[in-house]
Amino acid sequence: MDYLDNLKAKERFTEQGDAIVFESEVDKVYLAAPSKIAIIDHEKKRTFVVTKEGLPDAVVWNPWDKKAKAMQDFGDAEYKSMLCVEPAAVERPITLKPGEEWKGRLVLSAVPSSYCSGQLDPSKVLQG
Template identity: 65%
Template sequence: MNPSGLSGDQRGGSVDVVKDRNGIDQVLLRSSGGFSARVSLYGGQVRSWMTDRGEELLFTSSKAVFKPPKAVRGGIQIGFPQFGNRGTLEQHGFARNKLWVIEKNPPPFMIRTDSDGKTFIDLLLKPSDEDLKVWPHSFELRLRVCLGANGNLSLIPRVRNMNCKPFSFSFAFHTYFSISDIGEVRIEGLETRDYFDNLCQRERFTDQGNSLTFESEVDRVYLDTSSKVAILDHGKKRTFIIQKEGLPDVVVWNPWERKTKAMADFGDDEYKRTLCVDGALIEKPISLKPGQEWTGRLDILLLYSS
């Protein structure tokens, strides 16, 4: 079924709605270039991003739980209104395990959307009565997911304060990239940046290396980073370029062997095949006055090397 009433130009691509195994709607985006992305209304989560060759670019655990209220281990999860477990809310907030809706007539975007020639969908989350009990702030969280003809994936979140008083929030796109092997990848673009190390009681360090490679568990929040970060996968001869606006921080996470074995929804050896690199807003939460809106943007580009 093609959802009617969607705004914007979907030239050359298609938007279809299908049901998952639990009867929850998923939006399937197809670009004119043969790429595809699948977005679940449960959590507003991008579950799949595939190339024109049928190659999956996002990781999902073979032991992932697909039945609510559990968040699916993989894809791109939405961390809102907090990321981590420092507050009174559940870890990474509640947006990732709530049911979103398709918004057919969203308010105009005030930043560039590059929608021409792209296939996209607009999703909306509003707080339920249950949400207001644990986080007593009325909000509207919008998410536009765009798929370019060349396969580039863009996510544009918007948070509006519908309260009569200010509130503050954190945000993250918790992204599980599919990789060849954790020993075959490196991250560039975080050199000389300060980071909080969650494995050392959030002690602050400065990255001294030329690039970030992996030999053990990593759980860091890099602060005030540049707008572009690259993940180079030598095994698959490809590079993910992460470009971001309004998301100054970058989370880098791999649980390694010991912690993975303690997770019921993570295969024992699967830490070797995934790396989380998140565009995030953590160190300095955003404060919104009544009626104010925050907008961010995450673009993920795919490049192949010979």
């Protein structure tokens, strides 16, 4: 999947695989992201699903430790328990003329975890 890395002057990269693992600061815009995105918390064995319509891209952000400590409205260790996944229209912004309408939709769901034998299977939570 193609993404723009905001930490590298919005340079465009391609990422392989169907999962993103966070081990440091991240600020990426995934282009033409899937309409359903599973956020799987392995530690707490829980899953959240972001379903989006009309917003083709997805921003994924976590400040990690150094930036979290520098933010006045963010606790020093809060980066460990948060992730921003935000549907967006970055590559092709939506521009409306007077009188035009546009509709976008975002649904956040907490779903039963698909935790089984030490693995979480995102394909199971994304069905339906």
